[in-house]
Amino acid sequence: MSTLDQRLQRLPPSLRPLEHERSGSGRLWRVETVVLLLVGLLLAIATVNDVVLGTHTNHRLVADLRTWRDYTGHDYKNVSTEQDIYHHTTTDVVCGNTVPGPPKERVQICLQMTGPVVHGHRAARGGWYLPANTEKNQRRYRYACFGTSKAQKACPQ
Amino acid sequence: MNVAAQSELPLARTRATQWAAPLAGACALLLLAATAEIVLDGAVGHSSLIPKSPEIAGWLSGIGERLGFRIFLIAVLAFSAGYAGLIAAARGISKRLALALVVALHAIVFVGPILLSTDVFSYIAYARMGVEHGLNPYTHGPIAISHDPVYHYVGPDWKKVATAYGPIYTLISYPFGLLGVNGAIWGMKLLAMLSSAVTLALTWRCARARAIDPVKALLLVGANPLYVIYALGGAHNDLLMMALMMAAVALTFARREGSAAATVVAGALVKATVAALLPFMVLARRSLAQVFGALGALALGAVVAYAVFGVDGVNIVAALNRDAAFVSTDSFPTEIAHLFGKPGVFPVDHDLLKAALVIVVLHLLWRTWRGYDWVAASGWALLAISVTSTWLLAWYILWPLPLAVIARDRRLLVATLAIQALFVFHQMTPLLAPVK
Numbered sequence: 001m002s003t004l005d006q007r008l009q010r011l012p013p014s015l016r017p018l019e020h021e022r023s024g025s026g027r028l029w030r031v032e033t034v035v036l037l038l039v040g041l042l043l044a045i046a047t048v049n050d051v052v053l054g055t056h057t058n059h060r061l062v063a064d065l066r067t068w069r070d071y072t073g074h075d076y077k078n079v080s081t082e083q084d085i086y087h088h089t090t091t092d093v094v095c096g097n098t099v100p101g102p103p104k105e106r107v108q109i110c111l112q113m114t115g116p117v118v119h120g121h122r123a124a125r126g127g128w129y130l131p132a133n134t135e136k137n138q139r140r141y142r143y144a145c146f147g148t149s150k151a152q153k154a155c156p157q
Numbered sequence: 158m159n160v161a162a163q164s165e166l167p168l169a170r171t172r173a174t175q176w177a178a179p180l181a182g183a184c185a186l187l188l189l190a191a192t193a194e195i196v197l198d199g200a201v202g203h204s205s206l207i208p209k210s211p212e213i214a215g216w217l218s219g220i221g222e223r224l225g226f227r228i229f230l231i232a233v234l235a236f237s238a239g240y241a242g243l244i245a246a247a248r249g250i251s252k253r254l255a256l257a258l259v260v261a262l263h264a265i266v267f268v269g270p271i272l273l274s275t276d277v278f279s280y281i282a283y284a285r286m287g288v289e290h291g292l293n294p295y296t297h298g299p300i301a302i303s304h305d306p307v308y309h310y311v312g313p314d315w316k317k318v319a320t321a322y323g324p325i326y327t328l329i330s331y332p333f334g335l336l337g338v339n340g341a342i343w344g345m346k347l348l349a350m351l352s353s354a355v356t357l358a359l360t361w362r363c364a365r366a367r368a369i370d371p372v373k374a375l376l377l378v379g380a381n382p383l384y385v386i387y388a389l390g391g392a393h394n395d396l397l398m399m400a401l402m403m404a405a406v407a408l409t410f411a412r413r414e415g416s417a418a419a420t421v422v423a424g425a426l427v428k429a430t431v432a433a434l435l436p437f438m439v440l441a442r443r444s445l446a447q448v449f450g451a452l453g454a455l456a457l458g459a460v461v462a463y464a465v466f467g468v469d470g471v472n473i474v475a476a477l478n479r480d481a482a483f484v485s486t487d488s489f490p491t492e493i494a495h496l497f498g499k500p501g502v503f504p505v506d507h508d509l510l511k512a513a514l515v516i517v518v519l520h521l522l523w524r525t526w527r528g529y530d531w532v533a534a535s536g537w538a539l540l541a542i543s544v545t546s547t548w549l550l551a552w553y554i555l556w557p558l559p560l561a562v563i564a565r566d567r568r569l570l571v572a573t574l575a576i577q578a579l580f581v582f583h584q585m586t587p588l589l590a591p592v593k
Contacts, residue, residue, distance in 0.1 A: 065592070
């Protein structure tokens with residue numbers, strides 16, 4: 001036994017370091033197990049809830065893309081969707097080329113989708129255009145706003 | 158128990174052993190097929206699951222098809238199911254078969270492209286900053302070498318971020334920076350594979366020292382889906398950290414306390430998280446050699462870091478504080494925030510999470526002082542760090558796995574595997590509701 005261990009043996013029995021757990025610590029083990037099970041349950045519920053939320057979001061995005069394709073008459077694959085992550089609303093913006101070409105290398109039309117999914121579609125109540133070769137849908141690049149987007153002054157002019 | 162029931166027991170065991178071997182074989186084949194599918198499809202490129210990379214696996218690209226979310230997630234599910242079956246049937250697996258399976262999984266991943274993460278390109282960028290451009294990776298982000306060929310492969314979120322890795326890791330990575338981008342990728346892949354081999358060999362050794370089935374221990378770590386696909390597939394430096402962690406555990410088992418503590422510090426100078434082991438190790442063994450070993454390694458590391466990188470190379474705490482503020486969609490705190498109707502975690506949540514972590518660690522320290530297995534306590538601490546972290550990535554929930562496998566408290570293994578299962582399940586949204 002080291003000098004340190006000899007000194008530690010002077011501590012009250014309930015504070016002394018032990019080499020092995022004492023038998024009879026079953027109650028603590030049970031309490032820990034119950035806490036672990038409760039934490040596990042919370043994490044499991046949170047995970048399932050998140051997957052369900054994600055599934056709903058994906059259904060909405062599918063409806064957004066379908067609506068964009070129906071409105072524009074273009075069956076493009078490379079259409080980008082953007083969610084309102086700052087205000088946590090269900091308003092999405094879907095942008096895609098107005099004429100065939102590489103993604104974002106042509107003038108893009110963006111539609112603002114709102115409301116519930118009805119028969120696999122959502123309402124497109126406004127939108128704007130973006131110049132060719134614009135990577136990001138930022139307000140400063142937008143022009144020719146229409147519908148509710150015009151009233152909301154989503155374009156700089 | 159009556160006599161009839163007693164006589165049925167060996168029969169039941171024999172039956173269990175009889176089905177274990179074929180089940181294990183089928184599961185092993187499933188693991189190999191799932192890994193090959195991901196690697197071969199990944200080699201085609203043009204997938205959001207495969208980071209933009211120089212063509213290092215071009216010779217495989219004619220075999221598979223472009224890796225989509227659906228196929229990837231099905232392969233991960235198949236791998237996970239095979240893993241569960243393999244562990245259940247571990248008794249029927251010979252040492253030779255287990256080794257062959259783990260080696261084959263490593264080989265398949267090694268020859269393929271970098272999977273799922275751009276981190277390895279950040280490692281290479283930091284190395285090239287130091288050896289090719291004379292820049293300090295602790296004061297500059299990769300954007301400082303935007304003309305370097307590796308820059309285009311660095312993840313967009315990390316282009317302006319200085320390294321958060323320890324100085325030992327940065328020094329280890331420097332020679333790779335001299336090999337060109339392709340050479341560096343292969344070097345990093347080799348380093349990850351060798352680190353994994355060391356981790357697995359030491360897990361085997363520690364399991365034997367604790368009279369735990371080493372074959373099962375090897376499979377639990379070396380055939381784990383997150384370990385193979387995410388950690389090894391991305392050539393993550395967490396594998397090097399885990400190798401040093403297991404070296405420290407093995408040295409403690411061999412009663413080489415000073416070397417063990419020094420090894421933990423070396424691991425922390427690769428990636429700081431592993432420092433969580435040190436207080437548990439010291440409380441359990443209460444040896445002065447540990448204190449001297451840790452302080453000696455820390456002093457040496459600090460002198461080398463200061464000499465090479467200046468004061469920024471020593472101040473790892475600042476980098477950790479910066480990274481602790483990051484938030485990922487896969488983190489459990491984010492999921493809990495969503496559960497309570499919040500859009501995400503807020504600064505106050507970070508404080509609550511830190512408080513929860515402190516309470517857990519204090520409880521574990523007290524339990525270790527009173528004789529609880531320090532290996533298990535260290536594993537719980539690493540698991541608590543990953544669960545409370547707002548920036549959770551697949552390879553973070555691997556940290557406690559080798560410890561869980563050899564811990565005396567089997568709850569740790571169950572909890573670690575359950576957390577991993579929840580993480581995998583959370584990835585499944587694109588499979589349940591694909592966006593087309």
